[in-house]
Amino acid sequence: MTASELSIVRPSGRTRGLRLLGVLRQLARRPEGVVGVVILAFFGSLAIAPELFVGPLQTAVTADGPRLSPPTDGFPLGTDELRRNMVNLTVHGARVSMAIGLLATVITVFIGALIGIVSGFVGGRVDAFLMRITDFFLVIPTFVLALILTPIIRELVGSGSQQLFGIRMTLIVIVVVIGITSWSSTARIIRSQTLSLKERAFVDRARVIGAGSGHIMTNHILPNVVNLIVANTVLVFAGAVLTETTLSFVGLGDPFQPSWGQILEAARSVGAPGLGAWWYFAPPGVCIVLVVFAFTLVGAALDDILNPRRRSRR
Amino acid sequence: MGSSFLARRLATAGITILLIVVVNFILFRAMPGSPERVILRGTPNVTQERLEAARERWGLNDPVFPDQFVAFLGATATGDLGFSFVARGQTVSAVLAQRIWPTVILFGLGEVVAIVLGLALGAYSGWRRGGPVDYVGNGVSLVLYSTPYFLLGMVLLLVFATGLGWFPTFGMLTAGATYASFTDRIVDFLAHLALPLATVSLGLVGQYAIVMRSSIIETLSDDYITTARGMGLRDGRILRHHALPNAMLPTVTLIAINLGYVVAGAITVEVVFNWPGLGTLAVEALTARDYPVLQGVFLLLSVSVVLANLLADLVYGVLDPRVRT
Numbered sequence: 005m006t007a008s009e010l011s012i013v014r015p016s017g018r019t020r021g022l023r024l025l026g027v028l029r030q031l032a033r034r035p036e037g038v039v040g041v042v043i044l045a046f047f048g049s050l051a052i053a054p055e056l057f058v059g060p061l062q063t064a065v066t067a068d069g070p071r072l073s074p075p076t077d078g079f080p081l082g083t084d085e086l087r088r089n090m091v092n093l094t095v096h097g098a099r100v101s102m103a104i105g106l107l108a109t110v111i112t113v114f115i116g117a118l119i120g121i122v123s124g125f126v127g128g129r130v131d132a133f134l135m136r137i138t139d140f141f142l143v144i145p146t147f148v149l150a151l152i153l154t155p156i157i158r159e160l161v162g163s164g165s166q167q168l169f170g171i172r173m174t175l176i177v178i179v180v181v182i183g184i185t186s187w188s189s190t191a192r193i194i195r196s197q198t199l200s201l202k203e204r205a206f207v208d209r210a211r212v213i214g215a216g217s218g219h220i221m222t223n224h225i226l227p228n229v230v231n232l233i234v235a236n237t238v239l240v241f242a243g244a245v246l247t248e249t250t251l252s253f254v255g256l257g258d259p260f261q262p263s264w265g266q267i268l269e270a271a272r273s274v275g276a277p278g279l280g281a282w283w284y285f286a287p288p289g290v291c292i293v294l295v296v297f298a299f300t301l302v303g304a305a306l307d308d309i310l311n312p313r314r315r316s317r318r
Numbered sequence: 319m320g321s322s323f324l325a326r327r328l329a330t331a332g333i334t335i336l337l338i339v340v341v342n343f344i345l346f347r348a349m350p351g352s353p354e355r356v357i358l359r360g361t362p363n364v365t366q367e368r369l370e371a372a373r374e375r376w377g378l379n380d381p382v383f384p385d386q387f388v389a390f391l392g393a394t395a396t397g398d399l400g401f402s403f404v405a406r407g408q409t410v411s412a413v414l415a416q417r418i419w420p421t422v423i424l425f426g427l428g429e430v431v432a433i434v435l436g437l438a439l440g441a442y443s444g445w446r447r448g449g450p451v452d453y454v455g456n457g458v459s460l461v462l463y464s465t466p467y468f469l470l471g472m473v474l475l476l477v478f479a480t481g482l483g484w485f486p487t488f489g490m491l492t493a494g495a496t497y498a499s500f501t502d503r504i505v506d507f508l509a510h511l512a513l514p515l516a517t518v519s520l521g522l523v524g525q526y527a528i529v530m531r532s533s534i535i536e537t538l539s540d541d542y543i544t545t546a547r548g549m550g551l552r553d554g555r556i557l558r559h560h561a562l563p564n565a566m567l568p569t570v571t572l573i574a575i576n577l578g579y580v581v582a583g584a585i586t587v588e589v590v591f592n593w594p595g596l597g598t599l600a601v602e603a604l605t606a607r608d609y610p611v612l613q614g615v616f617l618l619l620s621v622s623v624v625l626a627n628l629l630a631d632l633v634y635g636v637l638d639p640r641v642r643t
Contacts, residue, residue: 140337143627144620147582151604152612156349246466250582253468254589254601268469272590277475278487289469296464
């Protein structure tokens with residue numbers, strides 16, 4: 005670790021690019037990081053262009069396979085009870101699961117970083133108040149809260165066929181609910197880093213030349229917690245994919261845009277485990293485990309590389 | 319233990335529980351449709367007079383704050399959570415009471431098994447770092463950690479119930495069965511319990527092992543371990559008397575903090591095995607949009623998790639004198 009990489013001045017675009025390159029190089033040196041990135045690249049490409057690999061999503065009308073059949077010619081992963089090809093379903097499930105995961109992660113990290121920085125920097129009563137709320141979300145079973153919030157918000161916004169970013173409103177509601185229930189640990193991490201940053205000399209210097217709090221937070225604190233935010237984002241993504249899967253599994257998914265969790269829910273309600281229909285839940289199941297596993301690997305590797313606390317211990 | 323430490327922890331838990339009740343209060347008012355219509359849902363021939371009577375009867379003509387809120391707070395404190403929409407005439411408390419024991423048994427036992435196995439596996443892997451147990455154990459732990467509980471449950475169900483036929487596929491007791499003796503009943507119950515219990519334990523064991531392993535590794539680099547080694551103590555003694563007690567501390571906190579997440583897994587495992595606990599109740603209530611029951615489940619589970627965290631904090635305070643300030 006060179007001194008320039010640890011620098012606490014505001015990095016220019018060029019040094020930031022170099023730093024990113026350095027991080028990637030360090031990631032490539034770790035076998036678990038490489039495995040994680042390869043898995044994520046694979047599922048990422050499936051999610052970006054599912055039509056390219058398997059054509060449009062099959063519906064009960066366009067499906068042409070046998071009914072709930074084990075793998076046969078032309079249907080390498082079998083079919084579901086609506087005669088749909090499991091390959092088609094699983095690949096399209098990748099898009100829904102990853103898109104919801106990504107959007108929910110953006111919201112989660114945004115709320116978490118905002119509350120963390122403001123709470124840590126402003127301090128005093130604001131800090132005490134925001135941390136009370138953070139602790140509340142940290143302790144309570146947020147999943148059960150999400151279980152209640154989702155149907156209520158859906159009834160409030162109405163569940164028509166409107167779409168946002170090509171995602172149906174029902175799923176946008178899930179994105180928002182995951183976002184507002186899972187930001188607490190991010191806020192905690194960012195706050196503790198902000199607390200130590202605001203005691204540094206460069207914050208005092210900025211204040212002396214007349215910078216306001218808002219300016220210091222966006223231009224001096226934020227660039228220095230970006231590392232932490234990135235490392236945390238990867239772990240939040242894994243959590244978001246898992247939460248979406250679980251919410252869909254208990255019946256809050258959208259059958260018109262099936263995610264992996266939604267497919268698993270369909271498999272359960274058809275009674276696939278009892279019928280021995282392993283091909284119905286094995287493909288989405290394996291995909292979920294691989295994606296979460298890969299995110300955990302990359303997240304742990306990035307945390308080691310980017311987290312200043314861990315770095316100092318080495 | 320210092321009284322200020324105790325007072326602060328109690329105050330924190332109290333505020334959190336108050337916030338939970340506030341959230342419940344807001345949620346009921348955020349629901350679409352006015353409260354009196356929600357209450358009279360399904361009642362035929364609702365006249366203006368009946369609506370007005372319902373408003374008066376349920377105190378909806380009073381100001382929302384403080385009157386309605388205080389009434390709500392009082393009702394919650396005395397265990398009056400309202401009536402279920404679906405099970406007409408049954409209070410939410412009664413509905414919850416029927417479902418609480420299956421969950422307590424399943425998750426109490428699951429936690430115990432997972433804590434014992436996870437801590438043992440984690441401690442051994444960390445102690446013999448880089449050895450075969452560490453290598454395999456760490457890999458398995460990571461995969462288990464990435465697997466949703468219900469998926470694990472579906473796989474176990476497929477293999478051991480449908481495939482091998484060793485265990486029944488659903489429920490807590492065989493439907494409609496009559497038992498010759500109490501022992502038969504217990505045997506039937508245990509056969510039904512086996513797979514859900516295995517699912518819960520396996521789902522939890524990975525994260526506990528991971529936490530314990532890193533905690534042991536951190537502890538082993540501390541000076542007092544080097545000192546103990548320098549004094550010529552045996553390996554086993556160092557592990558049991560010096561490393562383990564200290565490495566357990568962070569694990570206690572993590573187990574308590576993780577409880578909130580475990581609840582999500584709990585719900586889905588019960589759904590997979592049709593285990594008649596609070597999890598299946600929550601999903602039934604969700605499907606039927608039975609909000610009072612859903613909120614009751616939220617209240618009950620949240621307060622339990624907060625109290626468990628309080629307990630863990632106090633235990634931690636007893637174990638580690640440094641935090642008692």
